[in-house]
Amino acid sequence: MTTTTSLIKVKNLRKQYKKFILGPIDFEVEMGTIVGLVGGNGSGKSTFLRLLMQIIKADEGQIDIFNQSLQENEVEIKQKIGYAGELLEPFGHLHVSELASLISYWYPRWDNERYKHLIQRYQIDPEETFAKASKGTKKKIDFVFALCHHPTLLLLDEPTSGVDIISQRKMREDIMTFMENGEKSVLLATHVVEEVNKLCDYVTVLDAGKVVESFNKDDVYEHWARMWVSYIPDSVKQQAYVVQYDVEPCQIVTNNMNALGALLEQEQVTITHTQRLTVEEVLEFLIEDQQ
Numbered sequence: 001m002t003t004t005t006s007l008i009k010v011k012n013l014r015k016q017y018k019k020f021i022l023g024p025i026d027f028e029v030e031m032g033t034i035v036g037l038v039g040g041n042g043s044g045k046s047t048f049l050r051l052l053m054q055i056i057k058a059d060e061g062q063i064d065i066f067n068q069s070l071q072e073n074e075v076e077i078k079q080k081i082g083y084a085g086e087l088l089e090p091f092g093h094l095h096v097s098e099l100a101s102l103i104s105y106w107y108p109r110w111d112n113e114r115y116k117h118l119i120q121r122y123q124i125d126p127e128e129t130f131a132k133a134s135k136g137t138k139k140k141i142d143f144v145f146a147l148c149h150h151p152t153l154l155l156l157d158e159p160t161s162g163v164d165i166i167s168q169r170k171m172r173e174d175i176m177t178f179m180e181n182g183e184k185s186v187l188l189a190t191h192v193v194e195e196v197n198k199l200c201d202y203v204t205v206l207d208a209g210k211v212v213e214s215f216n217k218d219d220v221y222e223h224w225a226r227m228w229v230s231y232i233p234d235s236v237k238q239q240a241y242v243v244q245y246d247v248e249p250c251q252i253v254t255n256n257m258n259a260l261g262a263l264l265e266q267e268q269v270t271i272t273h274t275q276r277l278t279v280e281e282v283l284e285f286l287i288e289d290q291q
């Protein structure tokens with residue numbers, strides 16, 4: 001029997017709206033890792049998270065979470081997921097404390113002491129009506145409720161959008177604390193490069209509903225570079241690992257520095273300078289390249 005450490009395994013997932021198709025997507029999140037889901041506006045990040053929460057149903061494909069079919073074990077699986085998205089909007093007329101009572105029924109592992117601690121930590125007024133809370137406060141409430149039942153997996157949809165910088169730092173701290181025992185995972189949809197840099201182990205880039213690249217963040221330094229060269233032969237221009245090139249001055253951006261280096265040597269091209277790319281630059285290339 002093979003054992004797998006994937007907390008999320010998605011195969012051939014597809015969802016079609018009138019003007020948008022997500023997928024087919026194959027995707028995994030390993031236990032003990034934080035995966036950043038990055039992409040331009042409308043690339044499908046929230047749709048993907050909603051499919052994982054079964055808020056919307058897929059047209060095709062298989063989702064396994066904790067090695068179980070989501071379709072067959074939805075309730076059991078969702079009790080171990082903390083989702084910070086737009087789940088609470090239908091209950092907007094309730095106070096935060098009323099929401100807490102309601103949500104505590106959904107989760108056998110609800111921890112009221114943790115709830116009290118977290119609303120204090122994020123300075124949330126328990127008597128505030130959810131619908132009347134500011135955008136940033138709603139994000140903080142979503143985040144707090146995602147953590148109160150000791151989940152194994154966090155699905156966070158732009159959790160810091162509109163949140164003040166002190167609370168953003170606290171959220172990052174709480175995500176790191178959440179990961180401490182190594183048996184949990186986080187899938188984080190974000191536009192914030194600092195979050196990718198500080199939190200994520202892996203990054204998956206979505207564009208127009210498709211995964212265009214998945215990479216280990218630590219590999220960026222090793223593989224991605226801009227190289228200034230004496231000239232650019234046609235054989236180089238055609239390579240898939242040449243992400244971009246310019247002739248004035250002659251420079252090449254690559255996602256496989258070793259392969260490009262070997263080909264340039266074979267073609268007797270002189271490399272005058274090499275600059276490694278940052279995660280931010282790589283994400284800009286991947287997102288801009290598709291637009």
Ligand SMILES: Nc1ncnc2c1ncn2[C@@H]1O[C@H](COP(=O)(O)OP(=O)(O)OP(=O)(O)O)[C@@H](O)[C@H]1O
Pocket residue numbers: 017018019020039040041042043044045046047048
């Ligand atoms: N209920 C719906 N009916 C029709 N189209 C929808 C629906 N929900 C989302 N879409 C479309 O699906 C596409 C992806 O939207 P989604 O919200 O998943 O993108 P996103 O990557 O999360 O964007 P952003 O970064 O702006 O939050 C968009 O074109 C959107 O208009």
